[in-house]
Every structure is written in structure tokens, then in C-alpha cells.
Amino acid sequence: MLMDPALGRVIERCRDGDRDAFEEVVDRYGLQLLRTARLILRDQALAEDAIQETFVKAWQRIGSLREEDPGPWLTRIAMNESISSYRRRHRFQALTERFGRLGGGKHEVSSEARLDLAHALDQLHPDQRAAVALHYYQDLSVEETARALKVPVDTMKSRLKTALRRLRQLTGSEEITP
Numbered sequence: 530m531l532m533d534p535a536l537g538r539v540i541e542r543c544r545d546g547d548r549d550a551f552e553e554v555v556d557r558y559g560l561q562l563l564r565t566a567r568l569i570l571r572d573q574a575l576a577e578d579a580i581q582e583t584f585v586k587a588w589q590r591i592g593s594l595r596e597e598d599p600g601p602w603l604t605r606i607a608m609n610e611s612i613s614s615y616r617r618r619h620r621f622q623a624l625t626e627r628f629g630r631l632g633g634g635k636h637e638v639s640s641e642a643r644l645d646l647a648h649a650l651d652q653l654h655p656d657q658r659a660a661v662a663l664h665y666y667q668d669l670s671v672e673e674t675a676r677a678l679k680v681p682v683d684t685m686k687s688r689l690k691t692a693l694r695r696l697r698q699l700t701g702s703e704e705i706t707p
Contacts, residue, residue: 540599543591551591555584558600562607569611579614583607617668649699657692664689 536557542550562583566576583606587599594602650658656678663674664685675685 536598537596540591540594543588544594551584551588554587554599554603558603559584561600562603565604565607566611569608570615575614575618576611579610580607582614583610586610646696646700649696652699653692653695657688657695660685660688661692661696 566579
């Protein structure tokens with residue numbers, strides 16, 4: 530859908546680096562995008578972070594916006610950011626709850642359990658520890674982790690699976706699944 534001429538002028542000013550014009554875009558679409566993010570994330574703070582990241586990316590990529598209403602374009606960015614945030618949070622929570630690092634909200638974890646995980650991580654091969662750190666703690670996807678460590682994706686999957694199996698052995702946790 531083509532945008533109205535007034536909005537088109539605002540977008541053109543944004544392309545020229547006018548931050549005040551971009552603030553108009555934020556004012557116009559921010560609440561709508563925040564509602565979308567909240568529906569996906571079910572967490573106000575995470576939704577706000579996702580929308581902040583949405584607008585940062587939109588500002589960086591404003592030149593790629595065609596001569597159409599920016600609403601759907603911004604919504605796609607917001608949805609992708611929200612979904613990524615959801616995945617990162619759940620991937621990190623899964624690891625921490627499995628191994629007692631932070632405990633999540635389900636039960637209190639002793640400092641002894643935290644030390645067990647830290648000690649277990651120390652005992653992993655550096656390649657496995659790097660894979661776990663990048664994937665679970667830095668929130669990278671398997672593909673991004675593989676790219677960062679310059680190994681094939683299948684190798685990365687194998688490293689993560691082996692690392693989780695070894696962590697299970699070292700912590701004595703049998704209910705853990707990758």
C-alpha cells in the first residue's frame with residue numbers, strides 16, 4: 530500500500546538522517562508495535578526491549594523501505610525481534626533451569642548447585658564450552674554459533690549435544706534433555 534504524501538515526506542527526511550522525523554515515525558507506530566510485542570512475549574519489559582531494538586534496526590535500514598506505508602515493514606521487524614527475544618529467553622532459561630545456574634521461577638537453587646554447574650562447565654573441552662557459551666549465554670542460534678566458531682552446522686549440533694550430555698553426567702542430572 531502506498532503511503533500518504535505527508536508520511537512520505539517524513540520517511541524521506543528520515544532517509545536524510547533527520548532524527549526528529551524518525552521520532553514522528555516512532556510516535557505514530559510505537560504503541561501498536563508494543564502491543565504486538567507484548568502479545569508475543571507476554572512480558573512488558575521484554576516487549577519494550579524488543580520494540581527499542583525494532584526502532585534501532587528500522588533507523589539503520591530506513592533506506593531499504595520502499596514507497597509504501599512503513600507500518601507493515603515495522604511490524605515485520607517487531608515480530609522478528611519479539612520472536613528472537615522469546616527464543617533467546619527460553620533457550621537461556623532451559624539451560625539454567627536444567628542445570629540450576631539461576632533456577633528460574635520454579636524452585637530455589639542452592640549455591641552448591643550453581644557451583645556444580647560452573648565446575649561442570651570448566652570441565653568441558655574448550656570447543657564444547659565455547660559452543661555452550663555462544664548458544665545459551667550469548668543467545669546465538671546454532672547456525673550463528675557455527676559461523677562464529679567457523680565450523681559446519683552439523684559439527685556445532687554434535688558439540689552442543691555432546692556438551693549437554695557431559696554436563697548431565699558431571700552434575701548428576703538425569704532429567705535433563707537437550
